[in-house]
Amino acid sequence: MIELLIDPLTQYGFMRLGLAAAVTVGVTSAVLSCLLVVRHQALLGDAISHAVLLGVAVGYLFAQTAGIFWGALVVAVATGTLITWVERHSPVKLDAVMGIVFTATFALGLTLISITKPRGIDLFHILFGNVLGVSGSDLALTVASGVTVLLVVLVRFRAFHLWSFDPLMARAIGMRVGVLEYLLTGLLSATIVAALQAVGLILVIAMLITPGAAALLLTTRLRTMMLVAAVVGMVSAVGGLYLSFYVDVASGPAIVLVATGAFAMALVFAPRRGLFARALHRRRAARRVLREDLLKELFDHDDPDAVTPLADVGRWLRARSSNLRSLRRLARRGLVSVRADGACLTAAGKREALRMVRTHRLLERYAHDADGVALPQLHDVAERREHEIDAAGLRDIDRLLGAPRVDPHGHPIPSRAGELRRIAGGPLSARPVGVAGRVAMVGDDRSDLLERMVTLGILPDRRVTVLRHTDEGPVVRVGDDDVLCVSDDLAERVYVVSGDPDTPTAPDV
Numbered sequence: 001m002i003e004l005l006i007d008p009l010t011q012y013g014f015m016r017l018g019l020a021a022a023v024t025v026g027v028t029s030a031v032l033s034c035l036l037v038v039r040h041q042a043l044l045g046d047a048i049s050h051a052v053l054l055g056v057a058v059g060y061l062f063a064q065t066a067g068i069f070w071g072a073l074v075v076a077v078a079t080g081t082l083i084t085w086v087e088r089h090s091p092v093k094l095d096a097v098m099g100i101v102f103t104a105t106f107a108l109g110l111t112l113i114s115i116t117k118p119r120g121i122d123l124f125h126i127l128f129g130n131v132l133g134v135s136g137s138d139l140a141l142t143v144a145s146g147v148t149v150l151l152v153v154l155v156r157f158r159a160f161h162l163w164s165f166d167p168l169m170a171r172a173i174g175m176r177v178g179v180l181e182y183l184l185t186g187l188l189s190a191t192i193v194a195a196l197q198a199v200g201l202i203l204v205i206a207m208l209i210t211p212g213a214a215a216l217l218l219t220t221r222l223r224t225m226m227l228v229a230a231v232v233g234m235v236s237a238v239g240g241l242y243l244s245f246y247v248d249v250a251s252g253p254a255i256v257l258v259a260t261g262a263f264a265m266a267l268v269f270a271p272r273r274g275l276f277a278r279a280l281h282r283r284r285a286a287r288r289v290l291r292e293d294l295l296k297e298l299f300d301h302d303d304p305d306a307v308t309p310l311a312d313v314g315r316w317l318r319a320r321s322s323n324l325r326s327l328r329r330l331a332r333r334g335l336v337s338v339r340a341d342g343a344c345l346t347a348a349g350k351r352e353a354l355r356m357v358r359t360h361r362l363l364e365r366y367a368h369d370a371d372g373v374a375l376p377q378l379h380d381v382a383e384r385r386e387h388e389i390d391a392a393g394l395r396d397i398d399r400l401l402g403a404p405r406v407d408p409h410g411h412p413i414p415s416r417a418g419e420l421r422r423i424a425g426g427p428l429s430a431r432p433v434g435v436a437g438r439v440a441m442v443g444d445d446r447s448d449l450l451e452r453m454v455t456l457g458i459l460p461d462r463r464v465t466v467l468r469h470t471d472e473g474p475v476v477r478v479g480d481d482d483v484l485c486v487s488d489d490l491a492e493r494v495y496v497v498s499g500d501p502d503t504p505t506a507p508d509v
Contacts, residue, residue, distance in 0.1 A: 008245055014134070015245065021134045021142050022237035022255065025195040026211075028146040029204065030233025031153055032191050033212030034225045035184060038164045043095070044083070044185075045208035047102035049192050049201045051079035054109035056196075060118050069141050072193045079105055080185030088178065145194040149187045153226075156183070161222050203252040206259060207233065214263040217270040232262045289387045290326055292356050295335065298345050299353035301411075301423065307342040351418055358414040359386045359394055361407035366397050368408040375408055375459070376451045379444050409450075410441030410460040410495070425497035428464065429474060429488055435498070436465045443493030456484055458494055 008015040036042045052072045059071015083101050087094045134142070153160065163170045163180050171177055188208070195204040215229035240255025247254070268275050297316055300306035310324070317323055327343060330336040335349035345353055363382035367373040373381050389397075398404075398416075405421075406412055412421040425440045439462045442453050457478050458464065465477045473487045486494075 004246075005242070008242070015241075017134045017136065017139050018241055018251070019238065021139050022241045022251070023234055024143050024146040025191075026207065026233035026235075026237030026255070027230045028149050028191050028233075029195055029207040030211035030215075030229040031150060031226050032184075032188060033208045033210070033233075034215060034222060034229050035153075035160060035164055035212075036188075036208060037212035037216055038222065038225075041094070042209045042212075043098060043205075044080070045188055045192060046205045047083060047098035048076050048080050048185075048189055049204050050102040051105035051109075052076050052192055052196065052201050054105045054112065055193075057109050057112040057116070057118070061112075061116060069138075069193060069196075072196060073189065075105070076189030076193055077186055080189050081182060084181050084185050088181070142194045145190045149190050149194075152183070152187055156180075157223070160184070164222065200252040203256045206256040207236070210256070210259040210263050211236065214259075214266040217263075217266040217273045232259065236262060285387075287326075287329075290320060290322055291330060291335075292352070292387060293320070294326060294330065295345065295349055295353040296356050296360070298336065298343060299350070299357065301420070304350055304420075305344060307339065307344045309342040310338075313343055354414045354418045354420060356386065357420070358416075359389065361411055361413045362394060362397055362401070362404070363389070364407045364409070365401055365404050365413070369401060375442075375444070375454055376447050378408060379447075406441075406460070408460070409444045410439070411444075423495055425495040427492045428466065428476065428486070428494040428496050429491035431464075431466045431474070431496050433466050433468055436463055437496040437498050438462070439464055439494060440497045441495040446489075446493070449487075449490050449493055452490060453494065456486065457482065458486070458490075464494070464496055 009019065032045075033042075036044060052075060055072035055075025056068050057071075058075065059067035059069070061067075062071065079101060083094075083097050086092065086097045086101070090097075092100075159170075159175060159180060163175065163177060167177060170180075191208070192201070192204050195207060211229040211232040212225070214232050215225040218228050219225050236255050236259035239258040240251060243249065243254040243258065244251040266274065269277075271277055294313075294317070298308050298313070300308075310327075313327055314324055317326055327336060327338060330349070331338050331343075335346055335352060336343050337346050360382045363385050364378040367378055367381045367385075368375070404413060410423075412423065414420040423441055425437070431437060439458060439460050442450065442458065442460060444450050453459065458476075463479055467475045467477055467483065469475075470485065472485055474491050475483065475485045476491075477483050
């Protein structure tokens with residue numbers, strides 16, 4: 001392996017020149033790719049690279065081979081400046097401006113080449129690169145261009161950083177954003193021209209996108225991202241160079257393929273943002289949600305020590321596309337005790353279940369009071385949010401609401417210490433005739449009945465009086481006027497306490 005790496009460098013001078021050029025191009029383009037990716041301007045390099053063909057043709061016509069670099073550089077800078085100027089001074093968006101300018105300049109370059117038919121221009125090498133054909137003068141220009149670009153980025157890093165992530169703040173503090181836009185365009189143009197010999201005009205687009213995109217999967221800090229991208233660009237350049245030498249393929253495509261392979265590996269194996277990591281995170285999150293929901297399902301407000309039959313647990317789990325293995329995992333964690341007659345919560349399981357009940361009911365209170373969510377929709381809203389909020393966020397909500405004692409349905413909210421008051425009063429169906437009372441709680445286990453309660457106005461803190469009991473259900477007066485006949489199913493889910501309905505209070509302890 002060592003001989004495969006060293007022998008080409010010791011035996012062939014063009015390999016040493018090519019290696020230096022490839023590394024310079026790989027590192028320079030990779031650093032700039034981070035700025036382009038973060039600013040969502042990745043295709044700006046595409047536009048300028050296509051325009052460079054016109055500069056190549058014009059430079060060759062004026063000074064033969066020696067004029068190609070300078071012609072390409074002048075046209076690249078002019079094209080980038082034109083794109084930036086039109087985008088800043090017209091209502092046309094950047095993507096449209098890039099499409100118009102790069103197609104026009106590319107077409108003009110092809111037209112000029114087809115008319116003049118210059119013999120010193122190899123279109124294949126210009127478009128796709130030939131790093132193994134780099135001369136000493138080419139290398140000097142490439143290194144000088146690359147070093148200049150890196151030094152400018154280093155000196156202006158803080159300005160580029162703020163401008164890339166918060167352009168509004170950059171303008172607010174008086175930063176000359178327009179100068180930065182033109183400066184980035186100039187740096188990009190110099191990098192593209194420097195990469196002309198190594199990867200060509202077409203494939204330089206990949207080197208101005210792929211390393212930065214790969215680094216973005218591994219880190220979110222711009223400084224670290226640039227370092228990671230530089231490593232990816234260097235490895236791509238060196239790997240593509242040796243691949244080009246041993247397999248006898250064009251250097252540009254070889255370098256790009258190695259860079260694409262690095263991106264693919266980062267996409268799959270990145271510790272936080274890779275496909276495997278995201279899939280593992282989703283699986284763990286799904287298990288956590290199922291665990292927390294199962295603990296709530298096993299918790300009985302009236303009897304925390306109640307045993308739930310395994311058949312009931314199994315039906316609930318099947319409805320959630322799971323099985324009793326989830327219950328056994330809770331048992332291994334010491335949250336559930338599984339017995340022959342069913343499953344019940346351990347002391348640790350009760351604490352966790354009470355935490356989830358408190359979270360759910362506080363979120364219902366917040367959604368109702370702050371967001372105006374209607375009672376029938378509160379359960380689903382809280383169900384979606386309860387697995388995402390952390391302890392600090394829940395404390396903020398509790399403090400903002402003034403430490404409420406009940407949720408909008410009237411269910412007691414467990415205290416921070418895990419104490420839970422019993423539901424006060426008794427069902428409306430068992431209420432004596434002629435005795436006025438106050439609605440303390442309405443059940444939310446059936447959305448259809450809850451919607452009916454809302455329609456009838458049978459809500460917490462409303463006055464209700466049973467006028468008589470019938471076979472269809474009790475006839476009640478809601479408030480002072482409305483006389484309604486409600487079903488027994490609904491009446492069993494309305495809990496009423498004695499008290500002054502004009503002075504709402506929390507349920508009895």
